[in-house]
Amino acid sequence: MLSTKESFQAKLMNTPMLTILGLGPGSIYDLTVQAHTLLTQAAEQQQIVYFRTTLHPAAAALKQELPELQIRSFDHLYDESDAWDTLYERIASEVCQLAAQQPIIYAVPGHPLIGESSVQLLVQQARERGITTRIVAGLSLLEPVCELLSLDPYDRGLQILEATRLAALESNEIAGALIPTAPLLIPQIYNRRLASDIKLVLGELYPDEWPVRLVRLAGLSANEEPVLEIPLYELDRTNVTNHLCTLYVPPVDELTSLRLPETLRYITMRLRRDPDGCPWDREQTHQSLTRYVIEETYEVVEALEENDMEKLAEELGDLLLQVYLHAEIARQEGDFSLGDVYEQINAKMIRRHPHVFGTAEAETAGQVALNWEEIKKEEKRQAGIQPEETGLLDGVPQGMPATMIAQKYQKRAMRAGFRYDQVDEIITKLGTELEEFRQANTAEERLDELGDILFVVVLLASWFKLDAEEALRHANRKFKQRFQSMERLAREEGRDFSSYTSAEWLERWQRAKTDETHKSDLV
The missing domain is CATH 1.10.287.1080 (MazG-like)
Incomplete structure (x- = not known):
């Protein structure tokens, strides 16, 4: 019968095709017994161990302790990659190709399942290829970082987002990915280019002067402090970033983050x-x-x-x-x-957008509009309202401007077939309404006839698929511009604005129109 030690060693000999091993936060003394045993065995068997990066204190220490250990790294890919979101995909793909040929060990900083994007991708790809994987735990970067910052990760909901993932966020994704009122840790800011991208992302939510702390677990001289406090805007101006650099961003108060x-x-x-x-x-x-x-x-x-x-x-x-x-x-x-x-x-x-978020199809705006109306009818049925029991003109908000209400009524009536056959008929109708207005004798009659005139004018806009409200606003803008031009002319002439005769008013109005046309031609 095997002893406990012999049983453990026998288990190690039965190595899966892909072993993903955690190197811990930095020191070789932080390696677990299981990880150290596997690396020792690999050195004895002259098996290559693939490190995500050798810019980790344990890599140099292991090479010194285990001279026979053969190390290969993916450090060259960091300089060759142009996009953060594809860097780890490339690493994972290369590791998978190696593991498909023979059993290998892939070593990463910290714990393999904490803050390691390449491992997440690698496990997924290995599963798809039928490659057996095994995780060898390691002490994560979180423990020593929290120790240096005197930070309780359970306090105020600590956020942790790996640097390359944060840098790859689109501008419209940033606000949904971060909560500035909670503390934030960003591990593995390994060079100044990545630090610059991180600074730009954080600048969407945090003030430029916001104090942040750069925690460095490796590459320090004897007289350097492991925690460097700087304003956010200086993040990419420091020359101390490496794979074991973690950025701590303290929470802002509710009145500081003005972009949320x-x-x-x-x-x-x-x-x-x-x-x-x-x-x-x-x-x-x-x-x-x-x-x-x-x-x-x-x-x-x-x-x-x-x-x-x-x-x-x-x-x-x-x-x-x-x-x-x-x-x-x-x-x-x-x-x-x-x-x-x-x-x-x-x-x-x-x-209402099943052609975007579902399986329906709509290739034109017209098809979208038809789908929209059918969906609205179904919504009414579910609310207990039968569409056939409601009028075509129901549901138009009465708080809108009158021209908009009129145009909505007209468009719905026209879709139902209640419409003139020729535009000349609308123009004739307008003439009829103008004559009725001229013959009106009381204020109430004039108000009623004026409403009819305006309704027909809006109908003319509906016929030509024009926005009556927009047309009237455009006319208002033209009137304002021309009137203000006349005011300027009066000031230039030293005249009192109210002293002009009707003929002078008309002459200056024409000048204002001419100036407006001339400016339009120059644009």
């Missing part, structure tokens, strides 16, 4: 909080804020029409604040929360 939706939620909650909030905000209701929703919406429209992107960003923020305020009021009154708002719109977008 969570900050606006917190601000809105504080404004409404009693007794230390804002007296004005605490008094607001859904009804009292209605006018501000409308005002902010029109200011967004104005920024769009002016093509002013800086102004648009500001006005969208003002409109977003109204959403958050209404959600906070509803939360306080027990009606719904901001999470319900997100859930409603997310579910609706997924449900």
Whole structure:
């Protein structure tokens, strides 16, 4: 019968095709007994051990202790790779190819399953190729880093995100991947190029001056401290990064990270909080804020029409604040929360885009519109509303501008077949309404006939598939520009604006139109 030691050694001899071994955080003394035994055995058998990187203190120490140990590394790939997200895929692919030919050992810093992207990819590829894998645990980088920082990883929800994964994030993914109000560890910042990419990503959420700590577990001289505190913007200006460098980013408070939706939620909650909030905000209701929703919406429209992107960003923020305020009021009154708002719109977008998030097909915008209407009908049925029992003109929001309501009514009626056959018939109808307005005798009659005139004018826009509201806004802008040009002319002439005769007004109006045309030709 084998002794315990002999049984253990016999088990080691039965090496799987691929052994993934953890080297620990740095010192050779941090190697587990199992890892050290396997490496010793590999040296005796002159078996090549593949290191993800030899820029690890244990690699040099093992070479000194075990001169026969044959080491190959993938360090050259770090300089050759242009993209962080493909670097570890290449390493995993090469290791898998080697393991498919003969049993090999692949050694990585720390613990193989903690912060090792190459191992995650490698295990997946090995499984797909039918290669047996074995994990030999190691002490992770987390323990010594937390010791140096006096950091409890269970406190405040410590985040850990490997450096190359963080650097590979698209700009629209950053806010969803990080929580700046929780502490963050970023291990394996192995060169300045990666440090630069990390700095740019963090700069989306953290202030440039935010103090961060670079924890170095290797490559230090006797008089250097293992923890270097620097402002975030200097991260790629240090020359101390290596594979055992970990960045610690302390949490920010709720009012520091100004680029996060969570900050606006917190601000809105504080404004409404009693007794230390804002007296004005605490008094607001859904009804009292209605006018501000409308005002902010029109200011967004104005920024769009002016093509002013800086102004648009500001006005969208003002409109977003109204959403958050209404959600906070509803939360306080027990009606719904901001999470319900997100859930409603997310579910609706997924449900109404089955050609994107499901199996339906829609190759044109027209097909999308047809699908959209059918889905809306089904939503009504599920809500207990039978579409056949509702009118074609139902469901048009009455808070919209009258021209928009009229155009929606007309488009729905036209789709149902209630329409003129020729545009000349609409123009004739407009003439009829103008004559009826001319013959009206009372204010009530004039109001009624004027409404008919406007409705027919909007119908003319609908016929030509024009936006009546946009056309009127365009006319308003032209009038404002021309009137302001006349005001400038009056100042240049030293005339009182109200002293012009009708003929002078007309002459200057024509000059303003001419100047406007000339400027348009120059653009």
